[in-house]
Amino acid sequence: MAKxxxxxxxxxxxxxxxxxxxxxxxxxxxxxxxGLLGQNGSGKSTLIKILAGFYTPAPGARIHVNGHxxxxxxxxxxxxxxxxxxxQSLGLFLDLSVTENLMVRDWSRGxxxxxxxxxxxxxxxxxxxxxLVADGKTRxxxxxxxxxxxxxxxxxxxxxxxxxxxGAHEPRLLVLDEPSxxxxxxxxxxxxxxxxxxxxxxDAVLLVSHDIDEVLxxxxxxxxxxxxxxxxxxxxxxxxxxxxxxxxxxxxxERVDGVASASHRNGGAQAPLAVAENITGRRLxxxxxxxxxxxxxxxxxxxxxxxxxxxxxxxxxxxxxSGTVTxxxxxxxxxxxxxxxxxxxxxxxxxxxxxxxxxxGSLPAGDNLLLGVLNQYAxxxxxKTRPMRRAAHKEMQALQxxxxxxxxxxxxxxxGNQQKVLFGKWLVTxxxxxxxxxxxxxxxxxxxxxxxxxxxxxxxxxxAGIVSSVxxxxxxxxxxRILILREGVIVASYGPEVTKEELGAAILARKPxxxxxxVTAGPESPRGEEER
Amino acid sequence: xxxxxxxxxxxxxxxxxxxxxxARSSAFQPKPRARVFALNAERYGLLxxxxxxxxxxxxxxxxTYATAGNFSTIFGSQAxxxxxxxxxxxxxxxxxxxxxxxxxxxxxxxxxxxxNVNDHWNxxxxxxxGLGTGLVVGAINGIxxxxxxxxxxxxxxxxxxxxxxxxxxxxxxxxISGLASPLVTLTNANFLGIPREFWYALVxxxxxxxxxxxxxxxxxxxxxxxxxxxxxxxxxxVRRMRTxxxxxxxxxxxxxxxxxxxxxxxxxxxxxxxxxxxxxxxxFLGMTTILPGRFNAWGAFVAVYTLVSGIxxxxxxxxxxxxxxxxxxxxxxxxxxxxRLIGRQRAMET
Numbered sequence: 001m002a003k004x005x006x007x008x009x010x011x012x013x014x015x016x017x018x019x020x021x022x023x024x025x026x027x028x029x030x031x032x033x034x035g036l037l038g039q040n041g042s043g044k045s046t047l048i049k050i051l052a053g054f055y056t057p058a059p060g061a062r063i064h065v066n067g068h069x070x071x072x073x074x075x076x077x078x079x080x081x082x083x084x085x086x087x088q089s090l091g092l093f094l095d096l097s098v099t100e101n102l103m104v105r106d107w108s109r110g111x112x113x114x115x116x117x118x119x120x121x122x123x124x125x126x127x128x129x130x131x132l133v134a135d136g137k138t139r140x141x142x143x144x145x146x147x148x149x150x151x152x153x154x155x156x157x158x159x160x161x162x163x164x165x166x167g168a169h170e171p172r173l174l175v176l177d178e179p180s181x182x183x184x185x186x187x188x189x190x191x192x193x194x195x196x197x198x199x200x201x202x203d204a205v206l207l208v209s210h211d212i213d214e215v216l217x218x219x220x221x222x223x224x225x226x227x228x229x230x231x232x233x234x235x236x237x238x239x240x241x242x243x244x245x246x247x248x249x250x251x252x253x254e255r256v257d258g259v260a261s262a263s264h265r266n267g268g269a270q271a272p273l274a275v276a277e278n279i280t281g282r283r284l285x286x287x288x289x290x291x292x293x294x295x296x297x298x299x300x301x302x303x304x305x306x307x308x309x310x311x312x313x314x315x316x317x318x319x320x321x322s323g324t325v326t327x328x329x330x331x332x333x334x335x336x337x338x339x340x341x342x343x344x345x346x347x348x349x350x351x352x353x354x355x356x357x358x359x360x361g362s363l364p365a366g367d368n369l370l371l372g373v374l375n376q377y378a379x380x381x382x383x384k385t386r387p388m389r390r391a392a393h394k395e396m397q398a399l400q401x402x403x404x405x406x407x408x409x410x411x412x413x414x415x416g417n418q419q420k421v422l423f424g425k426w427l428v429t430x431x432x433x434x435x436x437x438x439x440x441x442x443x444x445x446x447x448x449x450x451x452x453x454x455x456x457x458x459x460x461x462x463x464a465g466i467v468s469s470v471x472x473x474x475x476x477x478x479x480x481r482i483l484i485l486r487e488g489v490i491v492a493s494y495g496p497e498v499t500k501e502e503l504g505a506a507i508l509a510r511k512p513x514x515x516x517x518x519v520t521a522g523p524e525s526p527r528g529e530e531e532r
Numbered sequence: 533x534x535x536x537x538x539x540x541x542x543x544x545x546x547x548x549x550x551x552x553x554x555a556r557s558s559a560f561q562p563k564p565r566a567r568v569f570a571l572n573a574e575r576y577g578l579l580x581x582x583x584x585x586x587x588x589x590x591x592x593x594x595x596t597y598a599t600a601g602n603f604s605t606i607f608g609s610q611a612x613x614x615x616x617x618x619x620x621x622x623x624x625x626x627x628x629x630x631x632x633x634x635x636x637x638x639x640x641x642x643x644x645x646x647x648n649v650n651d652h653w654n655x656x657x658x659x660x661x662g663l664g665t666g667l668v669v670g671a672i673n674g675i676x677x678x679x680x681x682x683x684x685x686x687x688x689x690x691x692x693x694x695x696x697x698x699x700x701x702x703x704x705x706x707x708i709s710g711l712a713s714p715l716v717t718l719t720n721a722n723f724l725g726i727p728r729e730f731w732y733a734l735v736x737x738x739x740x741x742x743x744x745x746x747x748x749x750x751x752x753x754x755x756x757x758x759x760x761x762x763x764x765x766x767x768x769x770v771r772r773m774r775t776x777x778x779x780x781x782x783x784x785x786x787x788x789x790x791x792x793x794x795x796x797x798x799x800x801x802x803x804x805x806x807x808x809x810x811x812x813x814x815x816f817l818g819m820t821t822i823l824p825g826r827f828n829a830w831g832a833f834v835a836v837y838t839l840v841s842g843i844x845x846x847x848x849x850x851x852x853x854x855x856x857x858x859x860x861x862x863x864x865x866x867x868x869x870x871x872r873l874i875g876r877q878r879a880m881e882t
Binding site for chain 1: 742746747748749751752754755758759761762764765766767768769825
């Protein structure tokens with residue numbers, strides 16, 4: 001009887017050669033919490049961006065909002081579309097007060113005097129409606145993570161408030177794009193309470209997530225996307241965890257062949273090259289593991305599990321970390337380790353963000369490449385520029401950077417070529433342990449394989465590598481061993497024979513389904529099992 | 533293997549086999565003539581403007597402007613500005629503003645004058661004391677900025693104002709004249725028809741050019757200035773580099789102050805401040821030439837003398853000294869606008 005809040009049909013979207021969405025449809029009914037699930041690259045965020053009017057889908061797409069056909073691309077400027085968005089980053093002004101954060105859009109137009117007491121009371125009232133008691137004068141940065149998320153959600157709900165056509169109260173849709181990725185289990189519970197309340201009042205929530213637990217716990221309906229297609233929509237109550245895993249992963253996976261061919265393993269006969277002990281800080285809760293000579297170790301897990309922190313912690317690039325790493329007998333204390341000291345100890349680090357952390361786009365590729373070894377090309381600190389140019393050129397040729405021109409600005413290279421230069425930058429320092437964070441992010445498919453092959457090839461017997469990535473598929477067949485992190489601890493370890501399905505299931509599932517092999521010593525997950 | 537890399541080619545890149553000669557050329561594909569012209573126009577544009585300024589004023593004012601004496605004045609009198617600009621280039625390259633340079637210049641000049649004239653110190657010790665003031669202010673700037681992670685713009689505005697207050701305090705707002713002759717001779721005596729201080733400044737330009745272009749320090753400084761994160765993750769001690777840059781700029785500004793005192797044989801408490809804006813104007817204008825897009829010593833040299841040549845001509849035409857401010861102010865704005873436009877054009881080339 002009730003019209004769906006949002007009904008999308010025949011949504012397709014093409015980016016170059018990539019079909020990001022292929023005839024996808026989704027219907028969200030009022031009073032429901034609808035989960036949108038899928039792996040990285042399945043098309044979730046493209047769909048959300050179409051709803052937000054950011055992308056224009058291919059012709060033929062239709063979107064109905066409360067029964068009215070919406071113009072495409074969706075135009076929010078007239079405030080007729082009752083859809084609100086909260087993104088993972090929340091968009092709060094952390095150094096402003098809760099009141100200011102909540103009221104900022106009220107003040108975005110026109111001129112009026114502000115009575116701070118009234119404004120604060122209004123803001124506090126908004127929050128109290130959703131069970132959050134907070135002082136309006138508190139700075140947003142002082143709030144707990146879940147409280148920040150709630151503030152962002154309440155703000156989005158209120159910003160939608162006046163929308164809807166002809167003043168009639170129509171159901172609204174709140175879209176949450178992975179707002180709970182970095183929250184603990186208890187904090188999520190509190191957030192879910194808020195979502196239930198929103199749905200309970202007749203509005204609807206679309207919750208984008210890749211966490212099956214969360215979806216099973218809080219949603220009433222689920223839509224799963226895979227490779228840009230809609231796998232299915234179903235009532236959550238009818239699904240089990242296994243059903244969802246199967247829907248998300250599908251069956252049609254092949255191995256990335258040819259990369260893994262030469263797994264070099266010593267089976268622990270020799271002393272390990274590096275031993276990490278009790279690494280703690282940010283999202284990491286006491287990780288311990290070993291890396292052997294000639295080994296390429298993969299680290300994966302969901303976003304928020306600590307995968308994104310571990311490489312930075314190991315290289316001394318993150319503050320407030322404790323633990324030790326012993327490389328070739330040299331013991332490094334992570335509380336005091338600086339990237340400089342890490343480099344001296346033979347560590348190398350290819351960071352996640354090429355243009356912001358890896359290299360300087362406005363400076364020549366050759367200068368970027370040789371930045372770590374300037375001293376080798378200098379006598380009395382005077383640079384020998386000609387040998388430098390020759391060396392950079394040779395190195396770039398060896399790395400098959402196209403074009404291998406050291407004077408070309410780094411920013412002008414394509415993603416894959418930039419990444420090759422950054423690998424080169426660290427390989428020329430002759431490291432003992434190379435740590436790479438999301439090495440293929442933003443690298444197109446063709447270059448990806450070559451990059452990984454090169455990484456694999458660079459691991460020689462005296463040398464080892466660690467690759468961390470949330471994109472676990474690329475680790476299969478590449479790494480000698482793969483560790484899975486969840487909530488800051490290592491929960492499983494797999495050998496090179498692991499399949500993508502096993503790995504995917506182990507990452508997604510609450511309990512690892514496959515038998516974990518010899519998890520290296522580390523405290524077990526403290527999570528209680530009574531939930532859900 | 534070229535087959536494998538094809539997927540990684542960007543839209544503007546060609547997948548042809550490479551010859552080393554081609555690969556060495558800076559844009560990989562042969563550059564169209566128009567682009568070569570544009571590149572050179574950018575690189576040498578300011579030099580051409582300088583030449584035009586000199587030629588035009590020489591034609592208009594053949595008896596006053598186009599004289600050896602006038603050119604000697606142009607080159608000699610602005611040597612302190614040239615030097616203080618060189619100092620400024622160092623923190624600018626490291627990505628930091630230093631607004632205290634003019635005050636350091638005044639403080640060092642005044643320290644030399646007071647210790648030498650009032651306290652009868654040997655001029656050598658006075659000079660050392662002057663240099664010391666620059667080191668101290670620079671170190672304070674560096675430590676405040678890096679260890680407390682403060683905004684250098686505000687910090688140096690504060691320390692500069694403080695130093696200026698010191699200058700007025702120690703001099704009781706008086707001009708102090710009668711500096712020992714060795715210093716005056718060392719800076720003012722002509723060498724090849726131009727005051728020696730010009731040659732010192734020229735040596736400074738060459739040294740800074742070499743240091744920024746051809747030393748490990750210069751290369752690191754550049755990366756620190758462009759992206760602190762990249763520099764830090766490449767094992768560069770960003771804090772030390774930035775602190776060092778402030779100390780150096782303080783020291784160089786102090787040298788400029790000593791020369792300024794030597795030029796006039798005296799130190800007055802207020803005129804040092806007039807160096808601040810011209811130095812910034814020259815640094816940013818210099819960024820548009822010789823090595824476009826980078827703060828560079830030769831660019832700053834061309835910029836300083838282009839500005840001074842123009843101002844001298846206007847003054848000789850009878851326009852009063854306020855044209856200086858108009859000229860420098862406009863030059864600064866034009867320079868940053870030009871730098872931005874160059875940057876945008878470059879971004880579009882990709």
